[in-house]
Amino acid sequence: MSTAATDTLADWIGRSETREDRIDPRQVIALAATLDWPAAPERELPPLWHWVYFTPAARQSELGTDGHPRRGAAGGILPPVELPNRMWAGGRLTFHQPLMVGEAVTRVSRLIRAERKSGKAGDLVFVTVHHAISGANGLAVEEEHDIVYRNPAPKGTPPGGEVAPAAAPGQFRQLCKPDSVLLFRYSALTFNGHRIHYDYPYVTQEEGYPGLVVHGPLTATLLLQGFQQANPGKRVTGFAFRAVGPIYDNQTFDVCGEITGPGQAKLWTDCAGRLTMKADVTFAE
Numbered sequence: 430m431s432t433a434a435t436d437t438l439a440d441w442i443g444r445s446e447t448r449e450d451r452i453d454p455r456q457v458i459a460l461a462a463t464l465d466w467p468a469a470p471e472r473e474l475p476p477l478w479h480w481v482y483f484t485p486a487a488r489q490s491e492l493g494t495d496g497h498p499r500r501g502a503a504g505g506i507l508p509p510v511e512l513p514n515r516m517w518a519g520g521r522l523t524f525h526q527p528l529m530v531g532e533a534v535t536r537v538s539r540l541i542r543a544e545r546k547s548g549k550a551g552d553l554v555f556v557t558v559h560h561a562i563s564g565a566n567g568l569a570v571e572e573e574h575d576i577v578y579r580n581p582a583p584k585g586t587p588p589g590g591e592v593a594p595a596a597a598p599g600q601f602r603q604l605c606k607p608d609s610v611l612l613f614r615y616s617a618l619t620f621n622g623h624r625i626h627y628d629y630p631y632v633t634q635e636e637g638y639p640g641l642v643v644h645g646p647l648t649a650t651l652l653l654q655g656f657q658q659a660n661p662g663k664r665v666t667g668f669a670f671r672a673v674g675p676i677y678d679n680q681t682f683d684v685c686g687e688i689t690g691p692g693q694a695k696l697w698t699d700c701a702g703r704l705t706m707k708a709d710v711t712f713a714e
Contacts, residue, residue, distance in 0.1 A: 438543040438554070441508040445539040450482045452530050452564075456618065463614045464654065473527040475657075476665045477650045479562060479570055483536045484620035495636075496622035506540045510554045512578040514636055515623070517645035518555070519671035523571045528564050536562045541573070554578040575671075581637040592704060594697060600687040601659035602699075605651055607643050609678050615647045640677030648676060648706050652696050655684035656710060660694075663712040670708035676700050686710075 452474055460481050461469035487498035497515060498505065528534060542557035555577055562570040612626045624631040625642045632638045649670045657665065676682055676698070682705065686696035696708040 438508050438510075438545065441506070441540055441543055443540065444506040445537065446506050448483045448536045448538070449533070450536070451533050452482065452528055454530050456481050457530055459614075460618055463611065463618060464650070470530065472530060474530060475654075476522075476524055476668065477646070477653055479528060479534075480646045480650070481618045482534065483562075486620070492622060495631075496624040496628075506538060506558065507556060507576075508540075508543050510556070510578045512552060512554055512580055514579050514581055516577050516579075517672065518575040518577040519645070519669075520575055520649075521573045521667075521669040523667050524569070524665055525571070526564075526566060526569050528562070528569050532564045534562055534564050534569075536560055551580050581635070592702065594685070594699075594704070600685055601655060602683050602685045603655045603658070604681060604683055606681050607647075607676065607678050609641055612641055612643060612647075612678055615644055619644075619646070638675065638677065640679045643676040643678065645672045645706070648672070648698060649708065652684045652686075652698060652706060652708055653710070656686050656694060656696055659686070660688070660712075663714060665710060665712050666692075667711035668708060670696075670706060672706050674700070674703060674705040676705050 454469070454471075457474065457478070458469040460478055485498055491498055493499040495513065495515065538558050538560050540556065541559045542555065544555055546553045546555060555575065558574045558576070560570070560572040560574060561568060562572070609627065609629075615621075616623070616626045621644070625636055625638060626632075626644055627641065629641060632641055649668075652670070653665065653668060657663070680700055682698050682700040684696070685699055686694055686708075688694045692711055692713060694710040694712065696710060697704055698706040
């Protein structure tokens, strides 16, 4: 690792940007349909649904070969990392109050971490962005968004993950069946051009995955949705999640969880016995 490379990353820490948006009910209707809800929420935006707002708007000529905006572009806050593969690794969110359908909202984003590490998969770069989203009544959502950059895995590499916890009484478990249409619709809603989610030749030949990759935020949304459906009436106040292995469009998985104490629950995804995401939830009755 060169000192110059480290200094380049460090120079980006503290960069910020501000974006304006509106909780357009058309997006709410479209996401509800994508998640197979019988009807769209009309008043409060469910937790994590803010991810379909403040979407990137880079011009076509400003995109990299992976479909993302090129790193280090003028006016952006993400550093020019040379490693080709980019993944949403996890995040931590605090829900101070709900965002309301139809209201004008503001997001202030600031880069708070950019560092290099070496792991079993080789060189890695971890980046964390802090988002503060406010509506008419003030601060609504605070989020720390973790991104990891790495080199492609060699073809044939087994998917990562840990052994999923065994089912036990009192836990909820719901089956999810992702497919290419679900991934395409979520990419469209989030205006996410990352080709690993919809371009099968690219994801298999260029990035070395065996299939289309299910979005990390989509998995997290399904995971929290499963918890809320199993525990109606509980208001989510915090959600911290970490992706530990990929899920592909040709695999089914279960969203699972259990309440572990007053106002606390643990959630995870079980993909044929493989743990691919885990999360902690805090809630109020």
